[in-house]
Amino acid sequence: MPSPSVVRVVSSRTVAPPPRPRERIPLTSWDAAMLSANYIQKGLLFHRPSPSSSASALSTAAGVVDHLAAALGDALVYYYPVAGRCATEQHRDQLTGAVVGCSVHIDCDGQGVEVVHAVADGVAMADIVPPDADVPRDVLAQFFQLTDAVNYGGREQPLLAVQVTDLADGVFVGLAYNHALSDGTAFWDLVNSWAALARARLGLAPAPPTPRPSFERWSPDGGAAGPAVLPCADASELVERAAPLALRERMLHFSADSLAALKERAREELLAAGDAAGAAAVTRFQALSSLLWRCITRARRLAPEQETVCRAAIDNRGRLRPELPREYFGNAIYAIGTEPARAADLLERGHGWAAAAVGRAVAAHTDAAIRARVAAWTAKPMVYTHRFFDPTGTMMGSSPRFDMYGCDFGWGRPVAARSGRANKFDGKTSLYPGREGGGSIDAELTLTPDNMAALEEIEELWAAVTPDTPEKKP
Known part of the structure; x- marks a missing residue:
């Protein structure tokens, strides 16, 4: 395996949208709560463009970077807030003039996105996606910009930083993205629009439909959204930086057949227990969450009386009434959780019982529940910090619904999706x-x-995991 110190930067540039009227987008509760969290770090691994199948513009590594930067400029015409910066405004008491709080907004003034070209000498694709082995955290960390950055740092740092890293036989496109600007749904919409515009630039596809992201923030009363006011003179007072943790990572693959078998196992256990409603409602997500929650709890060797919770990030768009549009470009997520379960009960009651517990948590996340949480946050604002880490629970993040493998920039689909070190802790999946x-x-x-x-x-875990199959170059 190559040495951890493998990446050298070749060039860096700023990509900005065309000039447009200056605009500000207020961060509301869902956005402002993210200010102390790390940037999203997600990346895609590709084969190197083949001269026989790619446009001449992709014949060199520098050409690939130029192509991606140009297409990103096209995307920023529509997603212009991504090229902005965070800015803080103080709020004062009208009578005394004393500072009573602050709010943060996105200053859309075309400040720009950073695009870095790097080379990882001696690193091959197989080093990044080794079969049946740990994720190479030390190497992957070097494929992303803004490692350890928090979202409030978007005042001086770009809201999106792209690193295109040449490998011995491939290309890794690493994206560091400010989570206070939007959630994963909006982020992957941006990346897929960028990829579609890149294909169109090469004449490989017709011009895609014009992206129409909605930057208008949601408010509970249906009117214009005001900024979330934080109880401090500057949001930096709420930012906490977590100490580095010693962690290992594994990528586990579950085929459609394996997930169907997990779901059927949960269904049969629930029927046997007399829970027909739970059996009818069980999903693949619930079954997989149950498996991981129970196996992680067993691996931790928790005391029988120790309580544990399974949490999951959930999209609010389709649960609000009226629904938010799919194109809503902001944060619209909450972390939901099961009722606490004794470790002994979780392990003894079985797979179906745990799947049903996850299902109840999902079903309880209604329009009324969302609005109640927004009201509670508004009454007592907070930001997510490492203090929210639960060493006895599990947390399910990201989503298999994100179209990561549709991101073809003009020379083929990704081989794999990987992440950096951001927002990682024991029990995070x-x-x-x-x-x-x-x-x-x-x-x-x-x-x-x-x-x-x-x-x-x-x-129990490995019986459900589908063995890796090597990716062959087309």
Whole structure:
């Protein structure tokens, strides 16, 4: 395996949208709560463009970077806030003039996105996606900009930083993206629009439909959204930086057949227990969450009386009434959680019981529940920090619904999706679509070294994992 110090930067540039009237977008509760969290770090691994199948513009590594930067400029015409910066405004008491709080907004003045071209000497694609082995965290971390940056740093730092890294036989496109600007749904819409515009630039596809992201923020009363006011003179007072953790990561693949079997197993257990309603409602997501929650809990060797919770990031768009448009470009997510379960009960009551517990948490996340949480946050604003980390629970992030493998920039689909070190902790699992589609899912598990070693001995987990199949170059 190559040395961890493998990347050297070749060039850097700023990509900005065409000039337009200056605009400001207020951060509301869902956005402002993200200010102390890390940037999103997601990346796509590609084969190197083949001269026989790619346009001449992609014949060199520099040409690939030029092509991606030009297409990104096209995308920023529509997604111009991504080229902005965060800005803070103080709020004062009208009578005394004393500072009573602050709010943050996106200053859309075309400040620009950073695009970096780098080379990873001696690193091959197989080093990035080793079969049946840990994710190479030390190497992957070098494929992203803004590692350890928090979203409030978007005052001086770009809201999006792209690093295009040449490998011995491939290309890695690493994206660091400010989570206070939007959630993963909007982020992947941006990346897919960028890819479609890139294909059109090469004449490989007709011009895509004009992207129409909606930047108008949601408000509970249906009127114009005001900024979320934080109880401090400057939001930096709320920012906390977590100490680095010793962690291991594994990517586990679950085929559509494996997930169907997990779902059927949960259904049969619930029927046997007399829970016909739970059996009828069980989903693949619930079944996979149950498996991971139970196996991680067993690997941690929690005391029987210790309570544990399974949490999951959930999209509010389709749960609000009226619904938010799919094109809503902001944060619209909450973390939901099951009722606390004793570790002994979770392990003894079985797979179906845990799947139903996840299902109840999902079903309870209604329009009324969302509005109640917004009201509670407004009454007592807060930002997510490492203090919210639960060492006995599990957290399901990202989504297999994100179209990661549709991001063809003009020389083929990605081989794999990977992430950087941002927002990682023991028990964090991110779900990605499987590359073969059909409902398959890849799960990125992050655990402490001791817990990961114990997890590797749990037969229930590995009986459901689908073995890796090597990706062949087309």
